[in-house]
Amino acid sequence: MCIEAQKTGINLHTISQNTIFANNLRLTSIMNLLETHGLEKCYGNYQALTDLSVAVPQGSIYGLLGPNGAGKTTFIRIINQITGPDKGQVLFAGKPLSSTDIYRIGYLPEERGLYRKMKVGEQALFLAQLKGLDRASATKRLKHWFEKFEIQSWWDKKIEELSKGMAQKIQFMVTVIHEPELLIFDEPFSGFDPINAQIIRDEIINLRKQGTTIIFSTHNMASVEQMCDHITLINKSRNILSGNIDEVRRTHGGNVYSIQFSGNIDSLTNITAQSEAPFEIMHHNSERNELQLRSNLPTTNALLGLLMQHIEVLAFKPLVASMDDIFISAVKEYNQSHGIKTV
Amino acid sequence: MKQILLILQREFNTRVRKKSFIIITLITPILFAALMVLPTYLMSRDDEKARNIAVVDLGQRFSNVLESTENLRFSYITDTPIDQLKTTFEKAGYYGLLVIDTLSNNPDPQLTMYAHKQPSVTVLSHITRTLEKEVESRKLTSYNIENLDQIMANVKTKLSCATINISSDGKEKKSSTMVAMALAYILGFIIYMMVMLTGNMVMQGVIEEKHDRVIEVIISSIKPFNLMMGKILGIASVSLVQIVAWIVLTLALSSVAMSFLGFSTDPTAMAGVDPSIAQEVNINTSTNEMLQAIQNLDFGLIIGSFVFFFLFGYLLYAALFAAAGSAVENESDTQQLVLPITIPMMLGLFVMISAIKAPDSTLVQWCSLIPFTSPVVMLARIPFGVPTWEIILSGALLLATFVGVTYIAAKIYRVGILMYGKKATFKEIWKWMRYKN
Numbered sequence: 001m002c003i004e005a006q007k008t009g010i011n012l013h014t015i016s017q018n019t020i021f022a023n024n025l026r027l028t029s030i031m032n033l034l035e036t037h038g039l040e041k042c043y044g045n046y047q048a049l050t051d052l053s054v055a056v057p058q059g060s061i062y063g064l065l066g067p068n069g070a071g072k073t074t075f076i077r078i079i080n081q082i083t084g085p086d087k088g089q090v091l092f093a094g095k096p097l098s099s100t101d102i103y104r105i106g107y108l109p110e111e112r113g114l115y116r117k118m119k120v121g122e123q124a125l126f127l128a129q130l131k132g133l134d135r136a137s138a139t140k141r142l143k144h145w146f147e148k149f150e151i152q153s154w155w156d157k158k159i160e161e162l163s164k165g166m167a168q169k170i171q172f173m174v175t176v177i178h179e180p181e182l183l184i185f186d187e188p189f190s191g192f193d194p195i196n197a198q199i200i201r202d203e204i205i206n207l208r209k210q211g212t213t214i215i216f217s218t219h220n221m222a223s224v225e226q227m228c229d230h231i232t233l234i235n236k237s238r239n240i241l242s243g244n245i246d247e248v249r250r251t252h253g254g255n256v257y258s259i260q261f262s263g264n265i266d267s268l269t270n271i272t273a274q275s276e277a278p279f280e281i282m283h284h285n286s287e288r289n290e291l292q293l294r295s296n297l298p299t300t301n302a303l304l305g306l307l308m309q310h311i312e313v314l315a316f317k318p319l320v321a322s323m324d325d326i327f328i329s330a331v332k333e334y335n336q337s338h339g340i341k342t343v
Numbered sequence: 344m345k346q347i348l349l350i351l352q353r354e355f356n357t358r359v360r361k362k363s364f365i366i367i368t369l370i371t372p373i374l375f376a377a378l379m380v381l382p383t384y385l386m387s388r389d390d391e392k393a394r395n396i397a398v399v400d401l402g403q404r405f406s407n408v409l410e411s412t413e414n415l416r417f418s419y420i421t422d423t424p425i426d427q428l429k430t431t432f433e434k435a436g437y438y439g440l441l442v443i444d445t446l447s448n449n450p451d452p453q454l455t456m457y458a459h460k461q462p463s464v465t466v467l468s469h470i471t472r473t474l475e476k477e478v479e480s481r482k483l484t485s486y487n488i489e490n491l492d493q494i495m496a497n498v499k500t501k502l503s504c505a506t507i508n509i510s511s512d513g514k515e516k517k518s519s520t521m522v523a524m525a526l527a528y529i530l531g532f533i534i535y536m537m538v539m540l541t542g543n544m545v546m547q548g549v550i551e552e553k554h555d556r557v558i559e560v561i562i563s564s565i566k567p568f569n570l571m572m573g574k575i576l577g578i579a580s581v582s583l584v585q586i587v588a589w590i591v592l593t594l595a596l597s598s599v600a601m602s603f604l605g606f607s608t609d610p611t612a613m614a615g616v617d618p619s620i621a622q623e624v625n626i627n628t629s630t631n632e633m634l635q636a637i638q639n640l641d642f643g644l645i646i647g648s649f650v651f652f653f654l655f656g657y658l659l660y661a662a663l664f665a666a667a668g669s670a671v672e673n674e675s676d677t678q679q680l681v682l683p684i685t686i687p688m689m690l691g692l693f694v695m696i697s698a699i700k701a702p703d704s705t706l707v708q709w710c711s712l713i714p715f716t717s718p719v720v721m722l723a724r725i726p727f728g729v730p731t732w733e734i735i736l737s738g739a740l741l742l743a744t745f746v747g748v749t750y751i752a753a754k755i756y757r758v759g760i761l762m763y764g765k766k767a768t769f770k771e772i773w774k775w776m777r778y779k780n
Contacts, residue, residue, distance in 0.1 A: 044774050080563040082761070107563040111763060113556030118357060126353050130346060130564040171560075 031094065033058040033182055033213045034079065039088035041074055048074040049085070050237040056182075056215060056230070061208055063228035063245070064217040065327055070234040072217045073110065076184055079215075080107050093181070103132035106180035110187045110217075112171055114159045121155035124174050131178040138177065145173045165196050172200055176207065183207065184215045189223060201227070221323040231323075233330055240334045241326075252326045255295040256282065259307065260315035262289060267310045278306060292319070346565045350573025351580065354548065358581045368585050372592035379593075380600045394438040394466065399425055402445030405452065408477045409441075415469060417441075429457055438462075441470065451478060508728055522640070523726040524699050530649060531695040531723035533586075538657050538718065539688060541582045542664040546677065548574055549668030549760070558760045567757040575661040579654075640726065648725055651738060656718025659745045660684065662752035669759030670767035680767075691716035695723040702727040712737050714744035751776055 034056040041049040049071045056062045066072050077083045079090060081102055090097040092104070115123055121142065128138035146152045149169055159167055168191050176183065188204070189197045204227065208214055216228060224231065224245075231248060233241035241248065265284070268291075272280055276296075283292035295303045300318070307313055334340075358364055395416045400406055409417040418437075420428065425442060432440045439458035446453070452474060456462055483491060506520060549571075552558045561570060667680040694716060698707040702724050711721040711729070717737045721729070758775035759767065767775075 043778055077761075082559070082562050082567075083757075102564055105563070107560070109559035109563070111556050111559055114560070115357075115551070115557050116555050117551075126349065127560065127564070129349055130561065132564075174560075 031058050032056055032091075033093055034215075035091040036075075036079075037089045037091070039075070039078060039085045039090070041071075041078065041083070041085050047237050049078075052088070052234070052237070052239050054232050054239060054242060056213060058213055059208065059211055060229040061204070061214045061216060061227050063224045063231035064215055064234065065219075065221075065224065065231055065323075066234035067331060071237045072234055073186065075234065076107070076109075076186060076215070076217060079182075079184065080105060103178060104181045106131075106175045106178065106183045108171065108175040108183075108185045108188055110190070114167060114171060114174075116160040117158060119155070120157050120159060120162070120170055123159065124170065124177070127174040128177045131180075133178050141177055142173075145177065149173070164191055165193055168192055169196065169199075172203070176203075180212070182213045182215065184217070186217045187219070188216070189218070189220060221327060224323050233327065235331050235334050236338070236340065238334075241330050245323075248326065249320050249323070252321060252330065255297075256319040256321065257293055257295060257300075257303070258315075258317050258319055259291040259293065259313060260289060261291060261307075261311040261313055263311040265291065265311060268307075271306075271310075279303060289314075347569050347573040347576070350565070350570055351577035354574055354577025355580055358544075358578070359584065364581070364585070368588050369592070372589050372596055375589070375593040376596035376600055379597045380604065383601075384604055395436055396439050396441055396466075397428060397432050397435070397437040398441045398443065399428065400443045402443070402452070404445055405443050405474065405477065409470065409473055412469070415466065432457070433459055439466075443474075450482060523702075526640070526645070526726040527695075527699050527702070527723040530645070530726070531692070531698075531719045534649075534653050534656060534722055535688065535692050535695070535719050537582060537586065537653065538660045539685070541578055541657060542660045542684070544578045544582070545575055545661045546664040546668035546681070547674065548578060549665050549756070550671060550674055550677070553669065553672055553760055553763075562760065567760065568753045571662070571665050571753055571756050575658065575665060579657060579661070645725055648734060648738075649722060652718040652722050652741065655738075655741045655745045659714065659718075659741070659748055660688065662745075662749040666752035666755040666759065666772075669756040670762070670772055672763065672766075676766050687715035688719070691719035695719045698723045708733075712740060714741045717741055754778070 032055040035054070037053050039049050039052040041047075052071070052075060054062075064072050064075070074083070078085050079097070081097065081099065092098075092101050118126075124142050125135065125138050128142065129135060133141070143152075146155065151166070151169070154162065154166070154170070159170070162170070172188075175185075183204075185204070188200060192200060201223070204214060216224070218224060228245050230243065231241070231245050232239055241252070265281075269281065271277055278297050279293045279295045281291060281293045284290075297303045297306070304313065304316060307316075393414050393416060395418060398409060398417050398419045399421075400419060406419060411417050423431075425440075428440055439456050439462055442455045442457070444453040444455070454471065454474065456467065456470075483495075488494065552561070565573075663684045664681075667677060667684060670680055671677055691710065694707055694710040697704070698711075698720055701707065707720060707724065710716040711724050712733065714737075718741065721734065721737050725734070754776050755772055758778055759772075
C-alpha cells in the first residue's frame with residue numbers, strides 16, 4: 001500500500017514557500033498589510049462590488065481569482081485609489097488608505113502599455129518620478145535594473161522599436177522600481193513567452209523573499225497553485241471563497257481518490273447503486289485496473305476499510321483538487337444557489 | 344503639484360523635441376515673412392520694368408498729351424495703319440497698343456488698349472487719369488472764364504474726418520476705425536486658432552495615452568484631474584512657445600528681407616497699395632493718424648484681456664477636448680463628439696466678423712458675455728472700446744464656467760480613460776457624469 005501525494009514536486013515547492021512564509025511571519029509579527037471591510041461599489045445600476053472583505057497577510061502572495069466581470073479590477077482600482085468605494089473601508093498597514101500610500105504600492109494593470117513614441121530610459125525615469133522617486137535615485141535604480149536584464153542598449157530606443165516581450169520587461173521594471181511594499185499584478189504573464197514568464201515568476205518570488213506583499217489577479221490557475229499562499233475567489237461582485245490555499249484545496253478537494261487494485265469491482269458497483277452510497281465511481285480504467293472515486297465517508301480509513309472488503313488495494317492516493325476544479329465548482333455552486341445561469 | 348509639473352514637463356519635452364514641431368516652428372515664419380515681403384517685392388519688380396506703349400491718336404487731338412514717365416514710354420505712331428499695328432506691335436517691342444478714337448460731336452475720347460497680357464491697373468489708371476485731366480481742362484477752358492487757375496485753386500477742397508473717442512472721464516483720444524478693425528480681427532482670430540489647434544492637440548494626447556494603454560499605469564500614481572491639468576497646461580506652454588517663436592522669427596525675417604531687398608518699411612509699401620490709389624485716399628495723413636491711433640490704444644487693457652481671455656478660453660475648451668478624447672479610443676471616432684465643442688467656437692468666429700462691422704450690436708454684445716463665445720468676441724470688441732463692467736462681467740462668467748466645465752469634464756475624463764472596447768455615446772457620457780468618485 002502506498003499513499004503519496006499526486007503532485008509531489010508542486011507540493012514540495014509549497015512546503016518550501018511555507019517555510020519562508022513562516023520565517024517572515026516570525027520576523028515581522030503577524031499582521032495584514034491590507035484589509036478591506038465591506039467594500040461596495042456600483043456604477044450606475046451595475047453592482048461591481050458587494051460587501052467585499054479581504055485580508056492580505058504581510059509578505060504573502062495573494063491570489064485574486066474570479067470570472068471575467070466579477071469585480072476583480074474594480075477591487076484593484078479601489079486599492080490603487082483610481083476610484084473610491086461607495087461604502088466600506090480599506091486599511092493599509094493598519095491605517096486607512098491615504099493618498100501618499102500610492103508611493104508604497106506598485107501596480108501592473110491588465111490593460112497595460114507604455115508611450116510608444118517615447119524613449120525607454122526617459123519613459124522609465126518619468127514613471128519612476130511619478131511614483132515619488134527623485135531623478136537621481138531613479139536613474140541609479142534604473143541603471144541597476146537595465147544591467148540585471150542586460151538591456152542597457154535599449155535606453156535610447158523608442159518603445160515602438162521593441163518587441164512586445166521586451167516592452168513587457170520594461171513595464172515590469174517600472175512597476176517595481178520604487179520598491180513598493182505592496183505589488184499588484186493583474187494578469188502578469190499575459191504577453192510573455194514561457195522563458196520570459198519564468199524570469200518574471202522568479203523575480204516575483206524574489207521580491208516576496210525580500211518581504212514584498214503581492215496581490216495576484218489571474219485566470220492562470222497553474223501559476224496560482226504554484227505561487228499563491230492565500231486566495232480569494234470573487235464571483236458576481238462577492239467574495240465567495242477565501243483562505244489559505246492548502247486549506248482551500250483540502251476542504252474543497254471533494255475527497256477524490258485514485259486506486260489501483262486487483263479483483264472484481266462488480267461488488268463495488270453494486271454498492272454505488274444503493275441510495276446514499278458511501279462513494280461514487282467517477283472513472284474506471286479496466287485495462288489498467290484503476291479507479292477514481294469520490295468518497296462520502298467521514299474518514300479515509302473508513303473508505304479504505306470498506307474497499308478492502310471487496311477488492312485487493314494495490315495503491316491508494318488522495319487526489320488534491322486542482323484550483324481549476326475548485327474555481328469552476330465554486331462558481332457553479334454559487335450561481336446555482338443564487339439562481340444565476342452559468343453561461 | 345509636483346506631479347502636475349512632471350506631467351507638464353513630459354508633455355512639453357516630448358512635443359518640443361519632435362521633428363514636426365521644429366519644422367513647423369521654423370517654416371511658418373518663413374511663409375509669413377514671404378507673404379509680407381513678396382507682394383511688395385513683386386510690385387516693385389513689376390514697376391521697375393519700363394514699358395513701351397504705342398499710341399495711335401486717330402483724331403490727332405491728343406498729340407503728346409501722354410508724356411513718358413520713368414516706367415511708361417509712350418510713342419505716338421502716325422504712319423502705320425491700326426490693323427497692321429495690331430499684329431506687329433509686340434514684335435516692335437511694345438507692351439501694348441493704345442488707340443484714342445474721337446467722335447466728332449463728343450469731346451470725350453474713346454480709349455482702347457490692345458495687349459497680349461492683361462495690362463496692370465497702374466498702367467490703365469495712369470492713361471485714363473492723364474487724359475481725363477486734359478479733357479477736363481479743355482472743357483473748362485471752353486467756358487472762357489477769367490482767372491480760371493486761381494478759381495480752381497480756391498475751389499479745390501480736401502476733407503478728412505478725424506475720429507476722437509471721449510472716455511467717461513472726459514478725456515479725448517484720437518482713434519482710428521481702421522486700426523481698431525485690424526486689431527479686433529487679429530486678436531479674435533489668434534484666439535480662435537490657438538484654442539482650436541491646441542485643444543485638438545490635447546484631445547490627441549488623451550487618445551494617445553488610451554491607445555497606448557499607458558493610462559492605467561499613470562493613473563495609479565496620479566489623480567486623473569492632475570493628469571488632465573498637467574497635460575492641458577503642458578500643451579498650452581508648447582503652443583505659447585510656438586507662437587512667440589513665430590512672432591519673433593516673422594518680424595526678424597521680414598525686416599531682414601526688407602532691408603536686404605532695399606525697401607523702407609513704409610506701411611503703404613508694405614500694404615502693397617497702388618501708390619496712385621493711396622494718394623487718392625490721402626494715405627500719408629491717414630498713416631500718421633493711424634500711428635497716433637495705435638499709440639493711443641490702451642495696450643495695458645488689450646494685452647491684459649488677451650492673456651486672460653485666451654488663457655481661460657483655452658482652458659475651458661481644452662477640458663472639453665480632453666473629455667471628448669477620453670471617450671474614444673481612435674482618432675477616427677472623435678467626429679461626433681468634437682462637433683458640439685467646435686460649433687460654439689465657430690459661432691464665436693462668425694459673430695467676431697460681424698463685430699468688426701458693428702461692434703455694438705445686440706448679438707455681438709450677448710456673444711461677448713456668453714462664456715463659450717466670449718473669448719473670441721470680447722477680444723474683437725475691446726479695440727473699439729467696451730464699458731468696463733461688461734469686460735468684468737464677461738471675465739467673471741468665463742471664470743465661473745471654466746470651473747464648472749472643468750469639473751464636469753474631469754468627471755467624464757476620469758471614467759472615460761478607463762473604458763475600453765466600445766465607442767461612448769452621449770447617453771453613456773451623461774451616465775459617467777453622475778458616477779460617484
